[in-house]
Amino acid sequence: MANDQSMTKNQKLIDWVNEWAKICQPDSVYWVDGSEAEDKKLFDQMVASGMAVKLDEKKRPNSYYFQSDPSDVARVEDRTYICTPKKEDAGPTNNWADPAEMKTLMLGKYKGCMKGRTMYVIPYSMGPLGSTIAHIGIELTDSPYVVVNMRTMTRMGKAVLDVLGNGEFVPCVHTVGAPLAPGQKDKAWPCAPIEEKYITHFPVTKEIWSYGSGYGGNALLGKKCFALRIASYMAKQDGWLAEHMLILGLTNPEGKTKYIAAAFPSACGKTNLAMLIPTIPGWTVKCVGDDIAWMKYGKDGQLYAINPEAGFFGVAPFTSMETNPNAMLSCKSDTIYTNVGLTPDKDIWWDGIGVDCPEGTITWKGEKYTKGSDVQVAHPNARFTARANNCPAIDPAWEDPAGVPISAILFGGRRPSTVPLVYEARDWNHGTFMGSVVGSEVTAAAIGLKAGVRRDPFAMLPFCGYNMADYFGHWIKVGAAAPDKNKLPKIFNVNWFRKDNTGRWLWPGFGENSRVLAWVFDRCDGKAKGIETPIGLIPEAKDINVQGLKVTAEDLKELLNVDKNLWKDEVVLIKEHYARFGDRLPKELAAELEKLEKNLA
Ligand code: GTP
Numbered sequence: 001m002a003n004d005q006s007m008t009k010n011q012k013l014i015d016w017v018n019e020w021a022k023i024c025q026p027d028s029v030y031w032v033d034g035s036e037a038e039d040k041k042l043f044d045q046m047v048a049s050g051m052a053v054k055l056d057e058k059k060r061p062n063s064y065y066f067q068s069d070p071s072d073v074a075r076v077e078d079r080t081y082i083c084t085p086k087k088e089d090a091g092p093t094n095n096w097a098d099p100a101e102m103k104t105l106m107l108g109k110y111k112g113c114m115k116g117r118t119m120y121v122i123p124y125s126m127g128p129l130g131s132t133i134a135h136i137g138i139e140l141t142d143s144p145y146v147v148v149n150m151r152t153m154t155r156m157g158k159a160v161l162d163v164l165g166n167g168e169f170v171p172c173v174h175t176v177g178a179p180l181a182p183g184q185k186d187k188a189w190p191c192a193p194i195e196e197k198y199i200t201h202f203p204v205t206k207e208i209w210s211y212g213s214g215y216g217g218n219a220l221l222g223k224k225c226f227a228l229r230i231a232s233y234m235a236k237q238d239g240w241l242a243e244h245m246l247i248l249g250l251t252n253p254e255g256k257t258k259y260i261a262a263a264f265p266s267a268c269g270k271t272n273l274a275m276l277i278p279t280i281p282g283w284t285v286k287c288v289g290d291d292i293a294w295m296k297y298g299k300d301g302q303l304y305a306i307n308p309e310a311g312f313f314g315v316a317p318f319t320s321m322e323t324n325p326n327a328m329l330s331c332k333s334d335t336i337y338t339n340v341g342l343t344p345d346k347d348i349w350w351d352g353i354g355v356d357c358p359e360g361t362i363t364w365k366g367e368k369y370t371k372g373s374d375v376q377v378a379h380p381n382a383r384f385t386a387r388a389n390n391c392p393a394i395d396p397a398w399e400d401p402a403g404v405p406i407s408a409i410l411f412g413g414r415r416p417s418t419v420p421l422v423y424e425a426r427d428w429n430h431g432t433f434m435g436s437v438v439g440s441e442v443t444a445a446a447i448g449l450k451a452g453v454r455r456d457p458f459a460m461l462p463f464c465g466y467n468m469a470d471y472f473g474h475w476i477k478v479g480a481a482a483p484d485k486n487k488l489p490k491i492f493n494v495n496w497f498r499k500d501n502t503g504r505w506l507w508p509g510f511g512e513n514s515r516v517l518a519w520v521f522d523r524c525d526g527k528a529k530g531i532e533t534p535i536g537l538i539p540e541a542k543d544i545n546v547q548g549l550k551v552t553a554e555d556l557k558e559l560l561n562v563d564k565n566l567w568k569d570e571v572v573l574i575k576e577h578y579a580r581f582g583d584r585l586p587k588e589l590a591a592e593l594e595k596l597e598k599n600l601a
């Protein structure tokens with residue numbers, strides 16, 4: 001089979017690819033088939049060109065190391081656009097540009113942008129191939145790094161074209177924005193300067209145009225661009241939910257399983273929670289997904305979730321056999337590492353991996369580490385790209401096209417104070433309120449953010465494809481449309497990141513979070529009690545099992561404390577946050593805020 005347009009009979013697709021080839025002017029066009037041989041060939045080429053390093057085959061089978069350009073290490077929220085016809089429809093939390101103007105501007109940049117390179121055509125499916133809830137995208141890219149990452153993160157290749165037939169696809173155009181003049185030597189990691197990058201979405205016409213970055217969410221367009229920004233817009237139109245959520249299956253000592261979805265902002269613990277190993281006896285956790293959930297009501301009236309991805313693009317630093325063994329085992333083989341340290345024996349290293357950094361390790365910037373030097377070995381947003389199938393804790397139902405029934409939804413972020421370890425919403429609208437006011441200390445997952453706590457509603461601030469106030473309204477609507485209110489998931493807020501006034505973590509986190517999940521499970525099972533507070537229901541101290549922990553009774557009291565004065569300050573911040581949305585804010589949420597204020601008086 002030739003890797004060309006003979007792979008499909010979809011004339012619309014062929015015409016679209018040819019049109020873009022004319023604009024971008026690549027040396028050649030290559031249709032990706034998704035085979036292992038093709039994957040190997042691409043890696044070999046990248047090793048030969050100096051873009052990739054093959055890791056030691058014994059220590060890290062079939063795994064490769066990449067170093068990005070120092071300017072291209074994470075998502076760029078400043079350079080990310082939602083281009084709806086009307087500015088109000090993108091809302092106050094998104095960068096907006098007029099679609100026609102943006103297209104004119106970007107077409108100017110796309111002209112000849114792939115000179116000296118190959119244009120790869122990547123057919124991919126978000127969701128199990130052929131499932132009625134999956135959606136197909138086609139990404140054009142001039143980055144072989146993107147191709148090999150998409151192979152792990154999505155179902156990709158010829159099989160997708162077969163399923164697509166003459167059907168509709170979401171067109172995604174990507175370039176690193178670094179054309180080569182004849183004879184010009186390529187960089188190991190070509191990209192455009194930050195101020196020339198554009199990560200652009202046209203939700204109404206369902207198109208994605210990305211220019212100038214080769215990294216993560218900027219370049220793997222099936223992930224944040226499609227499965228969240230475009231999909232959230234589709235979900236609003238069609239009455240479902242596209243969310244920045246992990247999905248896990250929790251089984252109690254009696255063998256009963258419940259599924260939980262959880263939204264935490266970037267680098268706030270989704271991958272860790274999704275595959276945690278419970279420290280309390282008799283409980284197990286299985287992973288369905290670690291970043292994105294698409295949720296719809298099933299015939300039985302319950303909310304069902306699928307993971308549209310096929311792999312993990314996980315934060316490397318502080319992942320270890322101690323904190324997250326399942327992630328370490330997932331990235332043992334067949335893994336792509338980006339911006340970690342490269343040891344002299346061709347293995348990888350990052351802070352918190354559990355061993356000292358070997359002398360002579362090459363840092364993500366290409367410097368040599370010597371003991372005592374204070375160079376940064378791995379970038380804080382260094383990532384591994386690993387196959388979900390390689391995760392020892394993958395749930396047997398993770399690819400079930402019907403999804404898994406969701407019993408509980410958790411929200412949370414990094415809050416050093418104020419927000420207790422866990423509290424439960426009184427009902428769906430109260431839970432929607434909780435999601436809408438999530439705050440978190442910013443992390444390294446995006447470039448150029450000011451340090452401190454920012455509001456990141458539903459962990460969707462960088463990922464909502466339309467007006468955030470309308471998104472809140474959509475959540476209210478989905479709750480109201482529940483076929484059976486009693487089957488709605490219960491909603492909780494959690495906070496693993498409380499500190500005391502010396503800066504010490506009050507809660508050990510990681511596997512110990514199972515102690516909180518157990519209370520959530522029991523609440524859903526009608527067993528444990530919830531105590532009313534002004535902000536919602538909290539556990540009785542006795543219902544959080546702290547056996548074997550260093551957490552003292554005092555610590556636990558502090559962790560579960562609802563300090564009225566701190567919450568009054570919080571209300572002021574929530575009001576500021578809500579004010580951005582003007583009268584587009586759903587009245588149900590204004591009412592929830594009023595209720596909270598009254599409860600605190
Ligand atoms: P994205 O992939 O950016 O969406 O991130 P994520 O939400 O999946 O975050 P991840 O699980 O990768 O965790 C990010 C960082 O938070 C890592 O360095 C973890 O070690 C740390 N972390 C995760 N869970 C906990 C926890 O329970 N307590 C503490 N203290 N740190 C945690």
Ligand code: SPV
Pocket residue numbers: 074075215216217218223224265266267291313445446
């Ligand atoms: C996030 O930032 O939430 C991620 C990493 O999951 S990226 O794919 O770069 O968006």
Ligand code: MN
Pocket residue numbers: 244265266267291
């Ligand atoms: Mn994420």
